[in-house]
Amino acid sequence: MPRKLYLETFGCQMNVLDSELVLGQLRAQGYESVDHRDQADVIIYNTCSVREHAEQKVWSRLGELRERKAAEPNLVIGVIGCMAERDGTNLFKRHPHVDVLCGPGELDKLPSLVHNAVVTGTGAKGERQIALMGNTSRRSSTLSAAEDTLELLDLSRSISPGDEVTQAYVRITRGCNKFCTYCVVPYTRGPEVHRPPANIIEEVKKLTDAGSKEVTLLGQTINHYHYKHGDGRETSFAELLYQIHEAVPDLPRLRFVTSFPRDFSDQALQAMRDCSRICRYLHVPAQHGSDRVLKLMNRGYTSAQYIDFIDRARGYMPDISIASDFIVGFPTETEVEFQQTVELVKRCRFKNSFIFKYSPRPGTIAIDRFEDDVPEEIKRRRNNELLAVQQQVSAQSNAELVGQTLEVMVEGESKLVSRQARSAYPASQVELKWESRQLTDPSPVETQLVGRTRGDQVVCFQGDLSLKGQLLDVQITSAQNLTLFGKLAEATVSQGK
Numbered sequence: 001m002p003r004k005l006y007l008e009t010f011g012c013q014m015n016v017l018d019s020e021l022v023l024g025q026l027r028a029q030g031y032e033s034v035d036h037r038d039q040a041d042v043i044i045y046n047t048c049s050v051r052e053h054a055e056q057k058v059w060s061r062l063g064e065l066r067e068r069k070a071a072e073p074n075l076v077i078g079v080i081g082c083m084a085e086r087d088g089t090n091l092f093k094r095h096p097h098v099d100v101l102c103g104p105g106e107l108d109k110l111p112s113l114v115h116n117a118v119v120t121g122t123g124a125k126g127e128r129q130i131a132l133m134g135n136t137s138r139r140s141s142t143l144s145a146a147e148d149t150l151e152l153l154d155l156s157r158s159i160s161p162g163d164e165v166t167q168a169y170v171r172i173t174r175g176c177n178k179f180c181t182y183c184v185v186p187y188t189r190g191p192e193v194h195r196p197p198a199n200i201i202e203e204v205k206k207l208t209d210a211g212s213k214e215v216t217l218l219g220q221t222i223n224h225y226h227y228k229h230g231d232g233r234e235t236s237f238a239e240l241l242y243q244i245h246e247a248v249p250d251l252p253r254l255r256f257v258t259s260f261p262r263d264f265s266d267q268a269l270q271a272m273r274d275c276s277r278i279c280r281y282l283h284v285p286a287q288h289g290s291d292r293v294l295k296l297m298n299r300g301y302t303s304a305q306y307i308d309f310i311d312r313a314r315g316y317m318p319d320i321s322i323a324s325d326f327i328v329g330f331p332t333e334t335e336v337e338f339q340q341t342v343e344l345v346k347r348c349r350f351k352n353s354f355i356f357k358y359s360p361r362p363g364t365i366a367i368d369r370f371e372d373d374v375p376e377e378i379k380r381r382r383n384n385e386l387l388a389v390q391q392q393v394s395a396q397s398n399a400e401l402v403g404q405t406l407e408v409m410v411e412g413e414s415k416l417v418s419r420q421a422r423s424a425y426p427a428s429q430v431e432l433k434w435e436s437r438q439l440t441d442p443s444p445v446e447t448q449l450v451g452r453t454r455g456d457q458v459v460c461f462q463g464d465l466s467l468k469g470q471l472l473d474v475q476i477t478s479a480q481n482l483t484l485f486g487k488l489a490e491a492t493v494s495q496g497k
């Protein structure tokens, strides 16, 4: 009898990709994935630590499982990902019924950890299976040994017929070296490690051969990619883009996230301009509009430098679509400084922004150094104010697209669910806004399709569900805040493209 596995993922695209790879490995070992945790013998949460809210969701899931574990000692419960790494064995104090703990830097070990817990019954005996960067020999082993074993996880990707690969992620860099003062990622994901270009290209090819239409390259500061070959040669991010574009001519869309505003080379912008299948879209978080706050955040640029970069990108590609992230209520943020963030949003005309209230994270520099002194109600007010400004900007930039015909990748029916699948930050304000529109809009949105343009704009239009996964030309007829509405272009309808 195959063991039944339930895996739920929280957090960013890195986690979505890790879950896919881990699931592939566990399936190869005979596990069968199920949609509901009640049917599962093994329950795994792939977790995120970036804000407290993300962790709370997992705490409550684990709390719900306490009684079931008492009644079914053979049930195996695993916590993997960033929360496992950040909390480490402390997690057991609160949730002693967790059997497996595995950080994102050790996921190549997960199949054997789960296997030990299930087959040898260590789960039932209360013996823990643990693999964390801080806890194991990996810290003491050489970085290149760690790279090699982790590389095997990405290389293990197996694509079976029937797998949903239309949109796929490919990692190019792991970890982060930036140490922004508020952020847990450098601690949970470890130092920056770049993957060999040949392996990346191979993976993109494999996915394209299996039917991928859009591949998104992943890295926390993706434009920092540079791979040092054994003979001393280096492959830069720009070179990697050119190489993928040339080596995989059948891939219609190539994207990448997340960009860091500093050190974005002209060559990389030129690659975006020159390669027709690279989407002209950048997600390049600014985080704040005040130079003093940016300094406290250790971001390494001023708002003027950020604006210079945006202008430079638009100089190369006037039609580029740009998204950003902002944190409001960072310690000591004044009203005047908050207004500088508002001004930056207006000045940069972002397609959309993900806006977060500062959340102090254990282990970060900010929690040690600064008191979380902006009251919750002020954080909330600033959050809403910035969101309202961004929505005006989004509405304007969307209105400019009305009348144009844009290529849309059909993702499916326009339901809230399909929005969350592609969002970098689940349950962000963007999704909530979308939900409220649906609830108040009397038109039968369920019968509409939803897709994304090359610039990552959301487009809804009437069509048959069989068009899912296709690239179609859609004429934009109207715009509402974050969503465009359109109809299939004549040529597309008649040619059935």
Ligand code: SAH
Pocket (backbone or CB within 6 Å): 050, 051, 182, 183, 184, 185, 219, 220, 221, 258, 259, 260, 284, 285, 287, 325, 326, 327, 356, 357, 358, 359, 360, 361
């Ligand atoms: N590597 C990306 C961001 C990864 S985290 C970058 O540097 O741009 C995703 C977003 O979460 C960040 O851009 C930031 O806006 C937000 N974030 C990170 N830590 C946070 C914290 N402690 N409180 C609130 N928001 C946070």
Ligand code: SF4
Pocket (backbone or CB within 6 Å): 176, 177, 178, 179, 180, 183, 184, 185, 186, 220, 221, 260
């Ligand atoms: Fe976090 Fe900064 Fe690294 Fe982004 S660049 S992951 S915000 S430390």
Ligand code: F3S
Pocket (backbone or CB within 6 Å): 010, 011, 012, 013, 014, 015, 047, 048, 049, 050, 081, 082, 184, 185, 188, 189
């Ligand atoms: Fe969260 Fe870890 Fe990603 S903290 S945002 S899952 S890198």
